[in-house]
Amino acid sequence: MPVPAKRRSRSKKRRGWAHAAIQKHLLVACGQCKRMVNPHVACPFCGSYKGRAVVKHRPLAERRSAKAKATVKPEAHAHPHA
Numbered sequence: 001m002p003v004p005a006k007r008r009s010r011s012k013k014r015r016g017w018a019h020a021a022i023q024k025h026l027l028v029a030c031g032q033c034k035r036m037v038n039p040h041v042a043c044p045f046c047g048s049y050k051g052r053a054v055v056k057h058r059p060l061a062e063r064r065s066a067k068a069k070a071t072v073k074p075e076a077h078a079h080p081h082a
């Protein structure tokens with residue numbers, strides 16, 4: 001097993017860790033719906049990019065509400081002969 005020949009100095013260790021800070025996540029307002037979204041990416045809420053619709057699928061908010069409705073279905077698990 002390799003063992004370092006010399007201990008890394010306190011200064012060198014700290015200088016290396018100087019670049020390890022967590023960066024703030026950059027968000028920009030969507031041109032269409034004004035919600036905060038990732039830059040250079042089609043808006044997941046309204047499907048627009050640079051002011052025009054580029055994604056055909058239903059927007060994220062609609063898909064989320066549809067999924068929430070689909071998961072709450074107690075009658076689907078009920079026994080048919082009960």
Ligand SMILES: [Zn+2]
Binds near residue numbers: 030043044047
């Ligand atoms: Zn949008």
